[in-house]
Structure formats: structure tokens, C-alpha cells
Amino acid sequence: MSQKHLVCQGATCQCQFGNAPDKLKVLTQTKAFINEEEPQEKLVATTADVGATFEKNTFGLCQMQPLPGGGYKPCQAMVTQWSGAYENVTYEENNGHPLLEDSKATCPIGGKDCISIINHGQVCEITKQNIRNARQEVINILFPLMQLEENDNFVKTRTPCIKKAYFTDERGKRISEKNFRLNDSLCLEMTGNYLKDEVVNIELPNDTVDFQHDEKILEEKILRDYKLKADRDKIILKIVRLQPTAVVTAIITLKSTNQQLTAELKQSEWDTETMDLPQRIFQRGEYDCVPTIAQIAANYLGFSNPNFREDQDKRKDSGLSALNSIGYLKTIGFDVKVFLDNPNDPYFAKGIPDKRKKEAIQFIVESLQNNKPVYLCFADEEMQEKGMGHAILVTAIRYKLDFSTFGYIEFRDPRRDKNGEGVLSSFNSSQSKVYMILALSRKTNDLNNTSEK
Numbered sequence: 437m438s439q440k441h442l443v444c445q446g447a448t449c450q451c452q453f454g455n456a457p458d459k460l461k462v463l464t465q466t467k468a469f470i471n472e473e474e475p476q477e478k479l480v481a482t483t484a485d486v487g488a489t490f491e492k493n494t495f496g497l498c499q500m501q502p503l504p505g506g507g508y509k510p511c512q513a514m515v516t517q518w519s520g521a522y523e524n525v526t527y528e529e530n531n532g533h534p535l536l537e538d539s540k541a542t543c544p545i546g547g548k549d550c551i552s553i554i555n556h557g558q559v560c561e562i563t564k565q566n567i568r569n570a571r572q573e574v575i576n577i578l579f580p581l582m583q584l585e586e587n588d589n590f591v592k593t594r595t596p597c598i599k600k601a602y603f604t605d606e607r608g609k610r611i612s613e614k615n616f617r618l619n620d621s622l623c624l625e626m627t628g629n630y631l632k633d634e635v636v637n638i639e640l641p642n643d644t645v646d647f648q649h650d651e652k653i654l655e656e657k658i659l660r661d662y663k664l665k666a667d668r669d670k671i672i673l674k675i676v677r678l679q680p681t682a683v684v685t686a687i688i689t690l691k692s693t694n695q696q697l698t699a700e701l702k703q704s705e706w707d708t709e710t711m712d713l714p715q716r717i718f719q720r721g722e723y724d725c726v727p728t729i730a731q732i733a734a735n736y737l738g739f740s741n742p743n744f745r746e747d748q749d750k751r752k753d754s755g756l757s758a759l760n761s762i763g764y765l766k767t768i769g770f771d772v773k774v775f776l777d778n779p780n781d782p783y784f785a786k787g788i789p790d791k792r793k794k795e796a797i798q799f800i801v802e803s804l805q806n807n808k809p810v811y812l813c814f815a816d817e818e819m820q821e822k823g824m825g826h827a828i829l830v831t832a833i834r835y836k837l838d839f840s841t842f843g844y845i846e847f848r849d850p851r852r853d854k855n856g857e858g859v860l861s862s863f864n865s866s867q868s869k870v871y872m873i874l875a876l877s878r879k880t881n882d883l884n885n886t887s888e889k
Contacts, residue, residue, distance in 0.1 A: 442522070443535040444470050444478040447557030453546045454495025454511050457554065461489055464530040471558040478558065482532025483518040487846050487859060488834060500545050512843050514859045515541045519549055544859055544867060596628030596690060599668075601699035612707045618678045622647065624671045624686055624699060626664065634664045638671065639687040646677035661691075706843065709804045710832040711736075713848050716856035723755035724748045725827040728850040730765055732829060733809040737878045741768040759783075761813070761827065765876065773808070775799050775873035783813070783872050787864035796863060796873060798839040800830060803875035812847065813872035814860065825871055826851075828858065 447460040462479035470478050493513045501509035518541050521533040541551035601624050603616040611620065624638070638659040640647055649659050653676060662671065688697045714735045719728050727747035734740055741747065747768075756764055765772050775796060788796050803810045810830040819826055827850070834843035845860040863870045 440536045440538060441556040441558055442470055443481040443537060443539065443553055444557040445481065446478070447481060447535075447553055448555035449490065449495075449541070449551055450554050451495040451498075451511065451513070451543065451546055451551045453499040453550060454497065454513075455499075456494070456496030458490040458492050458495055458513060460485070460553075460557065461491055463489060464532060465527055467529055468527055468534075480527070481535045481557075482527055482530060483521045483535065484527075484530035484532030485535075486515045486517060486857065487832070488513065488844055489515055493834075493843065495551075498545060511545075512861055513551075514543055514545075514844050514861065515551065516544055516857075516859055517542050517855070544861065596626065596631055596634075596695065596697060598624055598686075598688065598697050598699045599627045600625040601686065601701055603701070604672075616675065616678075618675055620675050622673045622675065622684065622686065622701075624673070624688070625668070626671065626688065626697075627668045629667060631664045631667045631669070635691045636662050636664065637689045637691065638662060638673075639689070640673070640685070641687070642684050644679040645675060645684060647673040648676045649673050705836055705838075706834060707837055708832060708834045709801050711804050711807075711809065711830065713809070713829060713831055716848070717850060718852040718856065719850045720748045721751070724751040725850050726756050726761050726764060727751055729811060729827040729829055729848075730768060730770070732848060732850070733811065733876050734769065736809055737876070739769055739878055743768070755824075762874065765811075765874070769879050771877045771879050773803070773875040773877070775875075785871070787869035787871060788873070789864070793841070793863060794839045796870075797833070797835050797842050799873060799875070800833055800845075801835055801839070804830065804833070806875075808875040808877045811872075811874040811876055812845075812860075812870050814868055814870045816868050817866065820869065831857075 443460070445460060445462040448457050449460055450457045460481055462481050462485055464484040465479060465482065468480040470480050490513050495511040495513055497508040498511040499508055501511075503509060518535060518539050520539040521535050523533045525534055526532070527534070535553070537553050537556040539553060540549035542548045543550050601622070603611050604621050604623055605611050606619055616622075622640075626636075640654065640657045640659075642657070646657070647654050647659075649662075649672070654673075659671075659673070684701045686699045688699075689695070690697075713732055717728055717732050719725055724747070727741070727744060727750075730747075731741055731744045747764075762772050762774070776792070784792075800810050812828050812830060813825045814828060815825050828847040830845055830847050832844075832846040834845075835841070843861075847858050847860065849856055849858040860868050860870070862868060
């Protein structure tokens with residue numbers, strides 16, 4: 437450990453089968469920083485950072501996926517697990533171990549340990565104490581254009597920036613730039629040194645959108661004389677009028693220096709829909725995936741199957757067919773919506789065909805948006821060889837807004853040896869096939885009975 441660096445956000449990674457690097461993003465914890473005097477960006481990367489956890493989520497062209505006419509398919513970077521982490525430390529927030537500079541990641545396409553870290557992401561940073569301890573003549577040579585504060589041997593600079601610009605819904609949850617609507621809010625996070633009490637004007641020159649701040653509509657689309665509360669401040673502007681628009685621009689002017697900062701939010705072709713499912717529950721045998729997944733979905737929807745353990749024991753050595761699975765789900769309290777509304781023939785024996793791909797993506801996305809857990813019957817390579825299917829629940833899908841394709845599907849897997857998680861990159865490939873898609877909700881009569889109690 438003493439000879440190795442910890443890895444942080446911004447670390448550069450490379451896949452042995454790709455032709456371009458990508459940088460790591462830490463999405464699973466917000467408290468542990470490294471190599472910064474004031475924690476802002478360098479979050480420690482851990483074994484919990486799996487899935488699409490890179491800035492671009494691609495390592496260029498994937499040599500493991502050749503095209504029939506020559507060349508290779510674009511990589512869709514996906515991490516299923518990390519190896520070589522520092523296991524003597526566990527972070528409480530995400531239950532992950534910190535990554536080291538020689539840790540490696542596994543991709544479902546490239547295989548075990550195909551992704552390496554080529555730069556750990558840490559950088560040297562000059563702190564106040566460094567400058568206070570330095571000789572004055574050295575400071576004058578290194579920083580000839582900077583002025584020092586009187587009675588405090590420290591350089592005073594502002595370096596302001598708009599660190600983040602994004603939309604949130606009425607509950608404060610961050611949303612896609614594509615999906616903002618009336619009564620949502622634009623959030624501008626500003627950061628820099630010595631910005632507390634700095635006065636700024638914020639101009640929003642957007643003909644199709646009007647904003648308000650503190651219940652007051654902005655006159656001439658300008659928030660005037662806003663005083664920053666700290667060196668890091670978040671300015672929230674509510675949308676009160678909205679017409680179709682592709683771009684929202686915000687211009688912040690510091691009145692003391694007349695410096696201007698600009699943020700521009702453009703609608704993206706891609707979006708991600710997620711579902712935060714409750715705790716992992718694992719199978720007791722090889723075949724009891726359906727009752728196990730059903731219990732996870734029931735917990736999310738606020739009810740429980742009292743015969744859950746009995747059903748697990750009953751099915752751990754013999755599974756359920758597709759049609760029998762639907763019948764079982766209905767008997768324990770679910771309303772089941774079948775993809776393509778064909779409950780008598782819900783099963784695609786050769787996997788979801790390409791001509792149905794767009795409809796399938798839209799079905800999954802809209803089900804998640806309506807808080808309906810999405811149940812997939814799928815098989816990986818090992819299962820295909822055995823002629824078996826397996827039940828999983830979708831936790832995230834990265835998709836194009838026209839539903840023409842998806843980048844990945846993350847799912848909750850009840851198999852203990854899979855650690856409760858997995859990733860799909862296709863509906864129908866040699867690596868995985870999806871045979872059936874269901875959207876689950878709680879039966880209306882069950883809700884009524886509960887409210888009467």
C-alpha cells in the first residue's frame with residue numbers, strides 16, 4: 437500500500453481491446469476526497485464504482501466485436517467488478533474498498549481484468565500553508581503578477597467558475613436536460629476563491645423560457661445584484677413559462693471585475709432512467725429466481741408475499757416456465773403488463789427481435805418512469821447452453837431519446853455468486869438474450885383492501 441497511489445475521480449483508464457482511454461467518474465460516494473485542501477472534485481474511487489462509470493463510457497473501437505465487412509463496433513464501456521483494491525479499508529457510504537493504481541476492472545465483453553488504470557488521477561496542489569512557509573523571494577519569482585494580502589502571506593485570487601449547471605424537478609431531484617418542464621428549476625453551482633459577498637448579475641437571454649427567483653419573476657430576464665453567500669454557492673431559478681427549446685443559456689457577470697461566465701445546456705440525444713430497488717435478496721437454490729425477484733419488486737411497491745420463503749424452498753430445485761411465472765406473479769398480488777400486450781404468447785424463443793427493439797426500449801423506459809419494476813426473463817451464455825432462463829429486475833437503462841437503441845441495462849440479479857448485480861449490452865447476442873419483458877404493479881384491489889384496514 438505504501439508504494440501505491442489511491443485512485444480518484446479523473447483517473448485515466450484503458451481497455452486492452454480498445455483504442456482510446458477514458459476517465460473514471462465516481463458516482464457512488466460523496467464524502468471521501470483525496471489530494472485536495474478543500475474537498476471539491478477528487479472523490480476516492482472504490483470497488484462500488486461499477487456499471488457506466490466513465491466520462492465518455494467508451495474506449496473507442498472494441499477489438500472483441502469485429503464487424504462482418506471489416507472494422508469494429510464502438511465500445512460501450514461497462515464495469516462489472518474491480519480486482520486488486522485495498523481491502524483493509526471499507527467506506528460506509530457505499531460499502532466499497534478504495535482502488536489502487538494497479539487495480540483492474542472486468543467488462544462483460546472484454547473479460548476479466550481487461551481495463552487498467554494508466555493514471556491514478558491525483559495531482560499536486562499548492563495550499564495556503566505551502567505559500568506561507570515559502571521564502572518571499574521565491575514567491576516573487578514564481579508569482580510575479582500576484583499580490584499578497586497584507587498581514588497574511590497568502591496569494592489572493594478569485595478564479596471563479598460555473599462548476600455545474602443542471603435542471604431539477606419540483607422535488608429537487610436532478611433530471612435530464614431533455615425532460616425539463618414548467619415548474620422545474622435551473623440550478624447554477626458557482627465556485628471560486630474569495631467569492632463570499634461578491635455581487636453578480638445573472639442574465640438568461642432565452643426567448644422561450646422565463647424564470648423566477650425567490651418568488652419574483654426576473655425582469656428583462658436578469659437576476660440583478662445577487663450576493664454570493666459563500667465561495668461555493670448554488671443559485672436556483674424556477675421555470676414559470678416554457679415553450680419548446682433546444683438550448684438554455686445563463687451568463688453570470690461579476691460586478692467588481694466585469695468578468696463574465698457562461699453556462700449553456702443543450703438537449704442530449706441520450707438519457708438514463710433508473711429505479712432504486714430495495715436491499716438485495718438472494719436465491720436459496722438454482723431455480724428459485726422468480727419468487728426471489730417477486731419479493732424484491734413487492735418490497736419496492738410496498739407489500740410482501742407471506743409465503744415468500746416457502747415459495748423459495750418449493751422452487752429452488754425446479755423453476756417456473758414463462759407463462760407459469762406470469763400466473764404466479766398475479767396470484768401473489770401483482771398486476772402484470774406484458775410487452776406487446778400478448779399474455780398468451782409473451783415469450784420470444786430466439787430473443788427480442790431487432791424489429792421490436794425500439795418498442796421494447798420504450799416499454800422499459802415508460803414502465804420505470806411510472807414506478808413499475810421491469811421484470812426480464814433472460815439467459816447469459818452459460819444459461820443458453822443449459823437451455824435455461826433467469827429472472828432479473830431492471831435498475832437502470834441508458835437509451836437514445838428516440839428509443840432506437842440503448843447503451844446498457846443494469847439489473848438486480850438474485851444469484852448470490854453475481855453479487856446481486858449485472859449488465860446487459862444487447863437484447864439478442866451470443867452473450868445474452870432477453871426472452872420476455874413484464875411491467876409489475878400492485879393490484880388495485882390489494883391497495884383498496886390495505887387502505888380499508
